[in-house]
Amino acid sequence: xxxxxxxxxxxxxxxxxxxxxxxxxxxxxxxxxxxxxxxxxxxxxxxxxxxxxxxxxxxxxxxxxxxxxxxxxxxxxxxxxxxxxxxxxxxxxxxxxxxxxxxxxxxxxxxxxxxxxxxxxxxxxxxxxxxxxxxxxxxxxxxxxxxxxxxxxxxxxxxxxxxxxxxxxxxxxxxxxxxxxxxxxxxxxxxxxxxxxxx
Amino acid sequence: xxxxxxxxxxxxxxxxxxxxxxxxxxxxxxxxxxxxxxxxxxxxxxxxxxxxxxxxxxxxxxxxxxxxxxxxxxxxxxxxxxxxxxxxxxxxxxxxxxxxxxxxxxxxxxxxxxxxxxxxxxxxxxxxxxxxxxxxxxxxxxxxxxxxxxxxxxxxxxxxxxxxxxxxxxxxxxxxxxxxxxxxxxxxxxxxxxxxxxx
Numbered sequence: 001x002x003x004x005x006x007x008x009x010x011x012x013x014x015x016x017x018x019x020x021x022x023x024x025x026x027x028x029x030x031x032x033x034x035x036x037x038x039x040x041x042x043x044x045x046x047x048x049x050x051x052x053x054x055x056x057x058x059x060x061x062x063x064x065x066x067x068x069x070x071x072x073x074x075x076x077x078x079x080x081x082x083x084x085x086x087x088x089x090x091x092x093x094x095x096x097x098x099x100x101x102x103x104x105x106x107x108x109x110x111x112x113x114x115x116x117x118x119x120x121x122x123x124x125x126x127x128x129x130x131x132x133x134x135x136x137x138x139x140x141x142x143x144x145x146x147x148x149x150x151x152x153x154x155x156x157x158x159x160x161x162x163x164x165x166x167x168x169x170x171x172x173x174x175x176x177x178x179x180x181x182x183x184x185x186x187x188x189x190x191x192x193x194x195x196x197x198x199x
Numbered sequence: 200x201x202x203x204x205x206x207x208x209x210x211x212x213x214x215x216x217x218x219x220x221x222x223x224x225x226x227x228x229x230x231x232x233x234x235x236x237x238x239x240x241x242x243x244x245x246x247x248x249x250x251x252x253x254x255x256x257x258x259x260x261x262x263x264x265x266x267x268x269x270x271x272x273x274x275x276x277x278x279x280x281x282x283x284x285x286x287x288x289x290x291x292x293x294x295x296x297x298x299x300x301x302x303x304x305x306x307x308x309x310x311x312x313x314x315x316x317x318x319x320x321x322x323x324x325x326x327x328x329x330x331x332x333x334x335x336x337x338x339x340x341x342x343x344x345x346x347x348x349x350x351x352x353x354x355x356x357x358x359x360x361x362x363x364x365x366x367x368x369x370x371x372x373x374x375x376x377x378x379x380x381x382x383x384x385x386x387x388x389x390x391x392x393x394x395x396x397x398x
Contacts, residue, residue, distance in 0.1 A: 030272050031343055031344070031347050033270050033272060033273075034270065034272070034273060034343070034344045034347035034348050034351075035347040035348070035350040035351065036266075036350060036351045036354070037350075067235075071232050071233065073229050073232060073233070074232075074233060125397055126397060140397045142397060142398055143386075143389050143393055143397060143398055144230055144233070144386035144387070144389055144390070144398060145230070145233045145386070147346065147382060147385050147386045147389060148230050148233035148234040148382050148383060148385075148386040149233050149234070150382055151234040151235060151236075151378055151379045151381075151382035151383070152233075152234065152235045154378060155235070155375055155378070155379075176354055179350055179353060179354070179378075180350045180354075182350075183346060183347050183349055183350035184347060184350070186346050186347075186385075187342075187343035187344070187346045187347040188343070190342050190343055190346060190389065190392070191343070193389070193392075193393045193396075193397055193398075194342055194392045194393055197392075198324055198325060198339045198341060198342060198392055199341055199342055199343060199392075
């Protein structure tokens with residue numbers, strides 16, 4: 001499996017440290033139907049992975065250093081409670097962010113993926129935020145901001161998808177597959193925020 | 200304000216029947232920053248409204264009769280608990296769905312809009328689903344399916360945005376503004392599903 005770096009602090013994908021997701025594979029299958037995620041989506045996500053590989057650092061820099069850093073209400077989640085930078089936290093979580101791009105494109109959406117989806121979601125909630133990096137920052141990232149920022153990520157990923165020699169049609173299909181995966185992941189990430197009720 | 204029809208059953212936008220949203224205008228402003236929703240987005244949504252006006256019936260037909268109807272797990276939410284069609288419910292809610300497209304494009308995102316956003320969200324939860332049309336259907340639409348189906352709506356709205364004489368650049372910008380509004384609305388709709396905690 002493609003890795004950004006051999007060792008990424010706190011990246012526990014596929015290990016025994018990641019608990020079983022409360023979401024079942026049957027629920028995942030049903031959610032894939034809702035977002036229209038098909039074999040074609042998988043194909044174009046793989047293609048997107050090959051295009052984005054090598055650009056992940058720039059992409060995460062664009063999202064974090066250029067956009068999030070300029071929005072105080074978002075920037076605070078990777079800062080100390082006093083608003084000071086936490087360079088180690090930022091560095092480690094940025095590597096995990098980069099790796100998440102590759103995982104989104106290359107990983108099979110199976111039980112391990114489902115488990116890690118839940119782990120990532122929990123790391124945005126008060127259950128697990130800050131623990132991986134042993135920092136004192138905001139207790140959680142509000143669900144509305146997680147869901148909302150997807151609009152920015154979807155828009156800004158497009159030039160990176162168009163940066164290689166792919167046709168406009170291919171770029172469009174890669175982008176559609178990416179957007180579907182984002183909405184699928186948002187559906188899954190909503191789980192720990194909503195509990196069992198009406199998730 | 201543009202209306203699909205003079206009288207739409209259950210459409211209470213701007214009336215005293217719509218309770219105050221628990222979301223504040225300051226929270227809305229902050230969420231707009233998260234999704235990157237700007238004056239340019241407003242401009243292109245207005246343009247999108249002019250393009251989509253007159254096509255809302257076909258759009259809702261595409262979403263409901265072609266796509267949702269073919270996915271049992273989604274179709275059940277507008278059927279009886281035994282799975283039978285509820286023609287009046289379908290007809291009224293489809294008109295409200297059409298009107299929602301116009302409201303998304305033309306309405307100012309002010310207190311009235313915020314209040315109705317919350318009303319629409321509640322009508323997907325056990326608090327208010329089925330009441331407007333006095334039907335017996337599923338008690339609620341799971342948040343994951345609401346969030347997930349946005350991917351399909353975003354993809355399938357594009358040909359309708361491209362159906363008039365607009366340049367490709369304009370279509371792209373109208374689509375970006377539409378997608379931002381969707382993510383903004385998903386952030387707001389998540390509110391009653393999550394309660395006060397970590398919304």
